[in-house]
Amino acid sequence: MIRLLVVVMLGACGGPGAPRPIESPRPKQPVAADATTWDKLEGPIKKVEIEAKNAKLRGDIERVFAAELGQPLDRVRLRGRLDATMKLAGVAELAVRGTQIAGGIELTIEVTAQPKLHAITARDSAGKPIALTGSDVPAVGTLLDPRLVGRLAGALRDRYRDQGFVSADASWGTRPAGSDAVDVLIEVATGEQLLVGKLEVKGNTLPTGELLKVLSAILVVGEPVAPDRVERASVALTELYYDRGYPNVQIANPTFSGAGRTTIGYTIVEGDRFKLGAITIKGVEPKLAKGATFSRIAIKDAAQRLRDAARQDGMANAEVLPLTKVDLKAKTIAITFEISHSP
Amino acid sequence: MKRPSLSLAGLLLASRAIAAPVGATAVIDRPLVKLDGEIIWKSVADERVKRSMGQLDLRTVIEELVEEKLFLMRAAELKLTVEDSEIDEALKDIKSENKLDDKQLDEALKQQGYTRQTYRVDLRDQILVLRAANLDLGSKVNVGDAEIAKVAADRKLKTPLSDADRTAIRRELYGLAMHKARAEWVAERRKSIRIEIRADK
DSSP, X not given: OOOBSXXXXXXXXXXXXXXXXXXXXXXXXXXXXXXXXXXXXXXXXXXXXXXXXXHHHHHHHXXXXXXXXXXXXXXXXXXXXXXXXXXXXXXXXXXXXXXXXXXEEEEEEEEEEOOEEXXXXXXXXXXXXXXXXXXXXXXXXXXXXXXXXXXXXXHHHHHHHHTTOTTXXXXXXXXXXXXXXXXXXXXXXXXXXXXXXXXXXXXXXXXXXXXXXXXXXXXXXXXXXOHHHHHHHHHHHHHHHHTTTOTTOEEOOOEEESSSEEEEEEEEEOOOOOEXXXXXXXXXXXXXXXXXXXXXXXXXXXXXXXXXXXXXXTOTTOEEEEEEEEETTTTEEEEEEEEEOOO | OOOOSSOHHHHHHHHHHSOOOTTOXXXXXXXXXXXXXXXXXXXXXXXXXXXXXTSOOHHHHHHHHHHHHHHHHHXXXXXXXXXXXXXXXXXXXXXXXXXXXXXXXXXXXXXXXXXXXXXXXXXXXXXXXXXXXXXXXXXXXXXXXXXXXXXXXXXXXXXXXXXXXXXHHHHHHHHHHHHHHHHHHHHHHHHTXXXXXXXXX
C-alpha cells in the first residue's frame, strides 16, 4: 500500500537494542545565545562556512554546498546535500546551523570526522576471542567505517547461526584509544546451540515417511540446525506438494522443541487436491491429460516440450505461457498453453 | 467553543513578521537517528510530524522512520531498484484512486509540504520498503482456507463464501499477518544494527 497524503504506517519498532559501549563522536552543541528557529531565518544564503579540521574534506564539502549560495533556505534541498556529504569518506556526522546576517543567511556546516581505527576485536558471550580474518575486516589505521563494521558484525552473527546457534546476535561499540582513534569491539551473544534431533510433520495426508525423507535429506540428525537448511527444507516440502496436486499448500514456520538435540516440527496445511481440467492447446500436443493430478513440474515440462516443438516447427522465437484457471468447486485447474512467436 | 479571533492567514502573517534578528542562530538540520552510519535527519521527522496534523508524536514517527530505514538498508543489500516509469505508474494510480487531476494532486501535495519531486523521492522509498518486505517476508506470510473459514464463522457470514468475501477476508488476514511478520523482522534486525537515537536535543 502506497502512503498518500494521509500517512498510515505500521509502527512496529520496540525500544532500542541492548546497551552497548558506544562512544561515538558527536558534533559540538549549537550556540544557544540568540537562538531562533530555522523558519525565522530570512533571505538568500549568502555564505557557507565549513567547520572541518581536514583540509581536503573541507574542500570536498565546500564543493557540495557551493550551489546553495544565492538560494533561499530549503531544508529538503539541503538534506540532499547532507546525504551526499555523509557519503564522503571520513565523515562521521554533520549538522547545519544558520545565522541571520544582514541581507541573508550564513550556513555553518559542522563536520565531525571519523576517528581512526586503532584496533578491532571480537569475542563471544563467554568472553572467548573470535578470530577476525578475511577481506571484510576493516584495516587498522584507516578511518572508522560504521557500515563495514556493521556488516562484519552481521557476518559473525550469521556464522554462529549457521552452526546451530539460531538465536545468536552481534553488537558492536567503540572506546576511545588516544586522540582521534578508537578501538572497536564486536560481541556475539551466542545463545544455545541446537542440533537436529528428530524431525516431525503433522497435518499431512501424504505419507509421513515420504515427507520425512525429503526433510532428512536436508536436515541431517546430529548436525547443527542452520537457518538456511531449515528454510530449504520448507521449500522442498512445498515443492513436493506442488507436484502431488496441492498448489495451495502452506507450510508453517517450523517449531523447535527441546535444547541441545531439538525436535523440528513442520505443520502442513495441505489445502485441496487438484486435478487437471480442460487442456486447451494452441499449437502442438503437450502430452498432458485432463483428469491427471495437478503437478507444477509436469506443466513446466509440457510447456518446455511445446516450446521446443514450436521452435523446431519454424517458430524460432516461440515462447509458451501456461495460463491457469482454478475451479474451486470442481477442484480442477484448467490450463491454456499460449504460444507466442515473433516472425 | 469560542472561535479564535485571528484567522489562520493572520497567524501565518504574524509569524512571518517575527523574523530572526541579525546574529540569531538556529539549527537547521542534524542527525536524529544513526543506524550503522545511515542517518535519519531531524528535518524528515519534523516534516512527518507536521504532515500527520497531530496524529503522530515524534516518538512514533522515529519508530516509523527507523522501520523504514531498516527496510531501505535491506533493499540496498538486495540491490533493489525502482524505475522512474514505476513511480509514474504509482502516481497515476494515486490520481485515479483519489480522483485527482495533476493540478489537484500538486495542490494536495503542497498542503502536505511536498513538491512533486520530493513526493517522487518519498514514493520511491515506499516502493523499495514494500519490495524488501515482500521479498523477505512474502513467502512466510500465508493465509489458509481454515483461517478464512474461522473468520467467516465468527462473523456469521453466509457459506459458501462469495469470491468477494473470501478475497476481502484473505486481504485482511494477510495484512495482519504481514504486520506481525514486519514487527518480528524489525525487532530481529534492530538487534544487529547499532542504533543511536538523539531525540533529546
